[in-house]
Amino acid sequence: MSSEPPLAGDADAVIARLRELRAGDAPSHGGTILSYVYDSGRAELDELAAAAIREVQPVNGLDPTVFTSVATMERDVITFARNAFHGPGAVGSVTSGGTESCLLAVLSAREYSHADRGSIVVPTTAHAAFTKAAHVLGVEEIRVPVDPVTTAVDPAVVADALREDTFLVVASAPGYPTGALDPIESLGQLARERQIALHVDACLGGFALAWWPDPLPPWDFRVPGVTSLSADLHKYGYSPKGASVLLHADRDRHRAQYFATTDWPGYPVVNPTLLGSRSAAGLAASWAIISFLGTDGFTDLVAATARATAALRDVVAGIDGLRVFGDPVGPVFAVATDPASASPVDPHRWARAVADEGFALQLQPGYVQPDGSSLPATTHLTVTPVTERVVDDLARALVRGAEAARGLPPSPAPEALADLAAAITTGAVSLDDLLSLPSETTAEFLRAAGIDPHGDGELDMPAVVAAVAALPRSVTAKMLTEFLALYTNPL
Ligand SMILES: *Cc1c(COP(=O)(O)O)cnc(C)c1O
Numbered sequence: 476m477s478s479e480p481p482l483a484g485d486a487d488a489v490i491a492r493l494r495e496l497r498a499g500d501a502p503s504h505g506g507t508i509l510s511y512v513y514d515s516g517r518a519e520l521d522e523l524a525a526a527a528i529r530e531v532q533p534v535n536g537l538d539p540t541v542f543t544s545v546a547t548m549e550r551d552v553i554t555f556a557r558n559a560f561h562g563p564g565a566v567g568s569v570t571s572g573g574t575e576s577c578l579l580a581v582l583s584a585r586e587y588s589h590a591d592r593g594s595i596v597v598p599t600t601a602h603a604a605f606t607k608a609a610h611v612l613g614v615e616e617i618r619v620p621v622d623p624v625t626t627a628v629d630p631a632v633v634a635d636a637l638r639e640d641t642f643l644v645v646a647s648a649p650g651y652p653t654g655a656l657d658p659i660e661s662l663g664q665l666a667r668e669r670q671i672a673l674h675v676d677a678c679l680g681g682f683a684l685a686w687w688p689d690p691l692p693p694w695d696f697r698v699p700g701v702t703s704l705s706a707d708l709h710k711y712g713y714s715p716k717g718a719s720v721l722l723h724a725d726r727d728r729h730r731a732q733y734f735a736t737t738d739w740p741g742y743p744v745v746n747p748t749l750l751g752s753r754s755a756a757g758l759a760a761s762w763a764i765i766s767f768l769g770t771d772g773f774t775d776l777v778a779a780t781a782r783a784t785a786a787l788r789d790v791v792a793g794i795d796g797l798r799v800f801g802d803p804v805g806p807v808f809a810v811a812t813d814p815a816s817a818s819p820v821d822p823h824r825w826a827r828a829v830a831d832e833g834f835a836l837q838l839q840p841g842y843v844q845p846d847g848s849s850l851p852a853t854t855h856l857t858v859t860p861v862t863e864r865v866v867d868d869l870a871r872a873l874v875r876g877a878e879a880a881r882g883l884p885p886s887p888a889p890e891a892l893a894d895l896a897a898a899i900t901t902g903a904v905s906l907d908d909l910l911s912l913p914s915e916t917t918a919e920f921l922r923a924a925g926i927d928p929h930g931d932g933e934l935d936m937p938a939v940v941a942a943v944a945a946l947p948r949s950v951t952a953k954m955l956t957e958f959l960a961l962y963t964n965p966l
Pocket of ligand 1: 572577649650
């Protein structure tokens, strides 16, 4: 940008420019994107959230004794959440999102157990936020395989993985990749026997499962041994991004999540979350939506989501060559190739073909677990209340996409990256060398593979995901870091 921005002094032009930029975004409403966004399909909720955010725009959530609205709204949201999740004595905090809730759950469990470092046991299907938490907090993450058929974790496998220094077990309700519900009751019993914490990550679907019409085994604070639970308000709480709740079964575990110090010449610092100064926008939007919808409103929206989910699962079950993978319970599921079919459909080719029909599904790579068993490549669908409105069009797109993709082999990784994978396998290129390459060289690899952050062509996602599956995960993590940094930064 030049030193004199062309929009300087013209507020209308600034907003006009923003609208222009927004026009290039994927559509956040209308149900054509089955990931990232959680559309209630009710415009009045978005209006309400916007009005609430405007009211608190200048507020600093850092000090609820000064901005007392923050304390009241937080108390109300926690009350609603602990009722929804059957924890009458649970307490907690509103955070900026699921990643922060998960990170604080690990922090709290570590502080509460007085572990210096210690370890956490995490099923492979648990959200990557726990890998991030372990990384940031200097805790060891012990990844345990899930059952490759149901994709839920086996409590006996968790029990075997526990070590002397393990202070926390993580379970998902449901898990993002496949929508499976881990066996919370058995894990709760295990956690109690071993006197360690059990975190239920309900970030994704907590606010959907709480009112899900089909019977589910208990997965929340009804289960003895559950010490904390996270649920994102910016998912099935329909709030704009920036809001999640973390609840703890008891007050001391909640307090262990805080950072407080008076040991400097400034104001006393008492932070329940990772941030210092914090926006009240996510809190106010969530509070407004919860106040407006109440339990009945949530129940209705969840019912619509459940109907759409059931309809779409039936459609997939009826497509020769594809199948719903594992044993999903809530509003998300994954689709894999049906190995029993004589006419298999590759799930990523399918997703690409469904995109041509106007619906964006999310690709997930195949995954080899620590015990050598593997989870197949899948395509993920997150179903929301708005999905019901487009369910017939979507069903048609899923069927037509399968016909278009039928018989096509899985997309190969870009040639340059397939060559690189081979060179790593033969030892011609060392992993250490590769991981210490500077940004410039990493960018060259991307360009050689035809993955150009500044190109005008669309990314070939099946090929990118094939590269993720072919290369060591640490290598693709580094390359995608380079890609995103180039994409979002001035050169
Ligand atoms: C989305 C999600 C998270 C992380 O949440 P963010 O809000 O994206 O930070 C954690 N766990 C599960 C199961 C999720 O789906």
